[in-house]
Amino acid sequence: MAARREQTKNKLDQVEKVIGQLRREHGRLTLRATAERAGVSATFLYENHDARTLVQQAAANSKRQRDQAATEARKRIEASWRERALNAEAELTRTQKEVFSHPPDRRRRVKHPLSAYKHMHMHMHAGGALSPYRSLQMS
Template sequence: MTSGGGATDAAIAARREQTKIKLDQVQKAIGQLRRERGRPTVRAIAERAGVSATFLYENRDARTLIQQAVAASKQQRDHAATEIHEQIEASWRERALNAESELTRTQKEVFVQRQRIGELMGQLRDFDQMVPGESVQALTTENTTLKRQVHLLTQEHRKLQERLEGARTNLRFADKRVADLEAQILERGQP
């Protein structure tokens, strides 16, 4: 029986060695999937490790490795999703604060504009009270009359400018003629 027990022990040792090798391969496959950011599933790990899915389901240590890898992957995905969510929320929070600030500034500007409009409306009411409706008509008529007078004076000014220019031209012509006559007299007076 000792010879049969030795063969059994050797077979058990060989099986344990194969199991250890397979577990090492499973760990390497899980490490590769993590580095590549792949999803650790039983099928993906079995293909990378070169072991059967049955081995992964039946071996307690392999199941533990897979459960840990899945949990770590889930935690990593949750953490990444949380970071993305926080970035998006921070972006929206910043936009909301900017919008709130701009709204406050706009409300102040609207308030200032309303005050200015009120002041101007008060000035218009004061002007209406100072100048009754009949006075407005009289001012309009007087304004029209003054515009006509300005137009007539402008025409008269233009005519006077033309006459002045004509008189200057005649004066230059007369001066030239006088100069020519003086030159002729001087020429005749010299023998």
């Protein structure tokens, strides 16, 4: 009987050691994974109340920590996107104020930054004034 208790104690010690390793490695704490790494049977973990309690508590703590880490990561990402949206909104407001600070007759001259390029590109392909062939046609 004493030998059996000693064997059970050694198995429990091994289970605790494996739980500590899995925590450090951020591994999945399950009954089967713990049994495999500890070199004990899954039946031992299911049937031995102390072993089952150790693994279940460790698994619950691990899940809680993973959930908390995921929640914190999600909050950081949301804060980043919220800040980007606020910055974009502030820039839009600033640009609108700048545009509307010009008299109405000058507002027409405020164009999209690429509009000059588009205009030039259209003339080049349509044989417009910027086309090298246009100068030959005009002479």
